[in-house]
Amino acid sequence: MQTLLLWLFYLSSFYAFIPGILTRIFGFRVFRRGSGTNEFALTFDDGPDPLYTPRLLDLLKRYDMKATFFVVGSHAEKHPEVVRRIHREGHLIGIHNYVHKSNWLMRPVTVRKQVKRTDDIIYEITGERSTYYRPPWGIVNLFDFAKNTGCRIILWSSMFSDWRSKIGADRLTERILAKLRGGEVMLLHDCGTTMGANPDAPEQMLIALERVLEVAQQKGMRSIRVDEMMAKESKSKVKKVSLLKRMLVSVWLLWEKGFHALFSLETVTPDDPMLHFRKRAYTGKPVVMEDGTRLDKGDQVLELHFDNRKLYQIGSRSRSEMQLAIQMIRAVQKDLPTLANMVLERPEFKEVRGLYGVSMISRGPEQFGFHVLDLPSGLFASSTRLYLKLLLSVIHPKGQARLKEGSQVMEPKMLMMPVEVLIERYAEKRTPSVKPPTEEPHELAQEQVVDLTIAGATASRM
Structure with missing residues (x-):
């Protein structure tokens, strides 16, 4: 029994728990927030959607904003014309697996195949490879953490539950405006067909986003691609390293203390x-x-x-x-x-x-x-x-x-x-x-x- 307990402890800690803490809380080996005062990053998951994504692109074009789209490979495969337009209008395309499934439920080799298949689809449509990856629900395992996918993992600094239509455009507008500041990486969804989402939820998101972009424009703020934000962030990265390292060590030592007590x-x-x-x-x-x-x-x-x-x-x-x-x-x-x-x-x-x-x-x-x-x-x-x-x-x-x-x-x-x-x-x-x-x-x-x-x-x- 003790042997089984230890195995479960090791597997859950190595494969999911520790990588989850280090990425979600401390942003270790992932990008989830930038810096600055006037630029933020809009990111959209789960698309492309043949109805809502073109409308979203129209909205971004009208306000001259750029965004990052993490596409599901099977959706991109069905709607190549939408992916082609995303690329043509200067937005960044990232990978969101071929099917929207948690990486905790897949073997490392399966995750790698999902990422590669989606990347191949993007390449066939746009002629460019993607090196940016957002795992579904932001859940990483140990092998993702060790660059199993070969891509840079992108998470987010703010999310708004916009996959639920009952939140309504008014409340969603308030939530996004509360996070409208420099360096923010915002998570939104341009497709409502994922498990747990409402099919018509993107309708409320589009209404709220138009209001937010109007305010952003008035404040002299703009949305930029994640890769552009990362390039700006790299200039100030050195200053953050020592603090990040201390935080990571603190988490590890806390975990080790629990291990010693458990066994x-x-x-x-x-x-x-x-x-x-x-x-x-x-x-x-x-x-x-x-x-x-x-x-x-x-x-x-x-x-x-x-x-x-x-x-x-x-x-x-x-x-x-x-x-x-x-x-x-x-x-x-x-x-x-x-x-x-x-x-x-x-x-x-x-x-x-x-x-x-x-x-x-x-x-x-x-x-x-x-x-x-x-x-x-x-x-x-x-x-x-x-x-x-x-x-x-x-x-x-x-x-x-x-x-x-x-x-x-x-x-x-x-x-x-x-x-x-x-x-x-x-x-x-x-x-x-x-x-x-x-x-x-x-x-x-x-x-x-x-x-x-x-x-x-x-x-x-x-």
Whole structure:
């Protein structure tokens, strides 16, 4: 039961929950708001519609406003003349899947096919490819987050429930006018055939929009395409990075705290946490380490998790990656003797065969006595790879640049240490076999040990 619960927790968190929080709340890896004072972005989903979209285009043309249309591929396929007109009149065309279906309910390969099919339809009609994508209902999964579609994800900063006709033109006008300001990305709908929408809802939207455009024109404001807004926004992006990163780290640490509570992780040194652990039965395939130690299904192991708050704190005060590496090595060294003594002293750990964890490393932990093994291919390995790359890009001092320094070190690996090795090296008052890199730590250790601690709450359920 616990194994099933953990699997569900991992899958929902990796695939939907974490990407949803980071995109919706913090706008991480998506575009949802611009800046400025006189320009906003009108965006329209679910079309094209043969009745309402041409009327919308007439309205935009009359007020000399530009917009972005995220088209459903099956609709575009049926009404190519409307798509052709959208393109001819200078509006931006984006992708909204081939059918209007949530990405949470589709496999990554299915989402990718939906996007490609819609892009091919747009290309056949207009002669241009689209690189902008809005998933239905704005719902992203982990693979969308990792640029599974190859497109830039566009969300919104304001929506108005205009898919319901009962809202009425008057109330809809008030809602849109309340959000009429620079940098706003407004979500509206030019088609009412989507599940949950009213077929005649776009009629009320058109009435309200005409009133809003009249006010905008009087105020000297104009609607621009999303790509134009993004180009303007990129100039001020650097100023926002540090705040965004702090917010992302806060969300991750909150999630990690919940993970630790849910699975009752213990901390080796609560006053200065670095290593967390729990005892469980190994459930993966038999593993034979280099020293001949064998780990079989059902054997008791201590599952290790590394403290990302500690990593972030050390990284924040480190002046260089070399300094960060030295401090991380010393933090791990400090905890291993305490953990070894706990294994010796506590009766419930008598049957423990070894330590076990997962990390984005290739060689660094070997100096601590760990064996580094390939993670068996499968869904967990793929999800872990994407998840850890995302985490690394947020927490690592070099950010996303760290992801581009070589694919070999960016593969998740299994870390295992026989309990005999742990006790022999670290128990009681024995001097640890690993020498602290006090003066000139090897460059390899510098790069790899930093990544060792990135894994956080991501141990495998192999």
